[in-house]
Amino acid sequence: MHRSGAAMAWNVFKFCTALRALGSIMILLVLGVVGVTYYSVVLTNYGPALYDGGFNSLTAAVILFFFHCFLIMLLWSYFSVVLTDPGSVPPNWRPAMDEERGEADPLNGSEFNGSQPDPLNQRIRYCRKCNQLKPPRCHHCSVCERCVLKMDHHCVWVVNCVGAQNYKYFLLFLFYTFLETSLVTMALLPHFIAFFSDGEIPGTPGTLATTFLAFVLNLAFALSVLGFLIMHISLVSANTTTIEVL
Ligand SMILES: [Zn+2]
Ligand SMILES: [Zn+2]
The missing domain is CATH 1.20.140 (Butyryl-CoA Dehydrogenase, subunit A; domain 3)
Structure with a gap:
């Protein structure tokens, strides 16, 4: 296997x-x-x-x-x-809410996670290739070898992730x-x-x-x-x- x-x-x-x-x-x-x-x-x-x-x-x-x-x-x-x-994911990005304790994380300083946490994306994900937490709607692109915020697709015509x-x-x-x-x-x-x-x-x-x-x-x-x-x-x-x- x-x-x-x-x-x-x-x-x-x-x-x-x-x-x-x-x-x-x-x-x-x-x-x-x-x-x-x-x-x-x-x-x-x-x-x-x-x-x-x-x-x-x-x-x-x-x-x-x-x-x-x-x-x-x-x-x-x-x-x-x-x-x-x-x-790209801001360095040391942390989710806005700490899931276990249910309180605001003091390290949160990102403009990308917004003030209202999305109830559909409460599960915090981790990218093992980049060794970092994944914000909601972030995906790892295997062509670019990095995590991309709100990744739509990797477009071969523009040689870049969208x-x-x-x-x-x-x-x-x-x-x-x-x-x-x-x-x-x-x-x-x-x-x-x-x-x-x-x-x-x-x-x-x-x-x-x-x-x-x-x-x-x-x-x-x-x-x-x-x-x-x-x-x-x-x-x-x-x-x-x-x-x-x-
Ligand atoms: Zn990644
Ligand atoms: Zn890509």
Whole structure:
């Protein structure tokens, strides 16, 4: 029994190492999708359309304006999730109430445990890997190898845990990704349809392939991010997290 436990721990460790190695690749992948989309929308389709004149120029200007607004907000919220500490347990954290004696603990000095102890989370938990007490709603992340306050999940896309302090940025990231990918999907839809028509299609095979790829990628991201967005809005309104629901 001990041996199988050790083997499982080793496998989990291997899995987590793989996830950590995946880290920088995921950031490059996100920037790659952004790059392909930018090339397709701005450089090959709507940038040149600015000089068409008339209604085409106006449409292109409106699309390019919102494309850049959403892109700036998307990149800002993305790197905020990546770079913000999700929330660590304050050193020497102690629960607000001493369970055995039922009186206030004088060592309590944390802003995270709040003035009203949650009756659902009265059981005090201990993390054996970090050798510290776990505040309510705190979970140990095996990828980050630390305890994270109000941990939602470890997100491979942002190479970070999503927890108490970067959850807001995570929601904003989902929101702006949905706006941006929906805009790109709608903007590239006429070009995508033209792809299958019999008529003459302007553009080199390279730009056509990029437009095709950008359309498919953005449609896929828009649909999956919409699912995540709906899920997280319902989690927030129920004041719960992905981990707690699981
Ligand atoms: Zn821990
Ligand atoms: Zn993590």
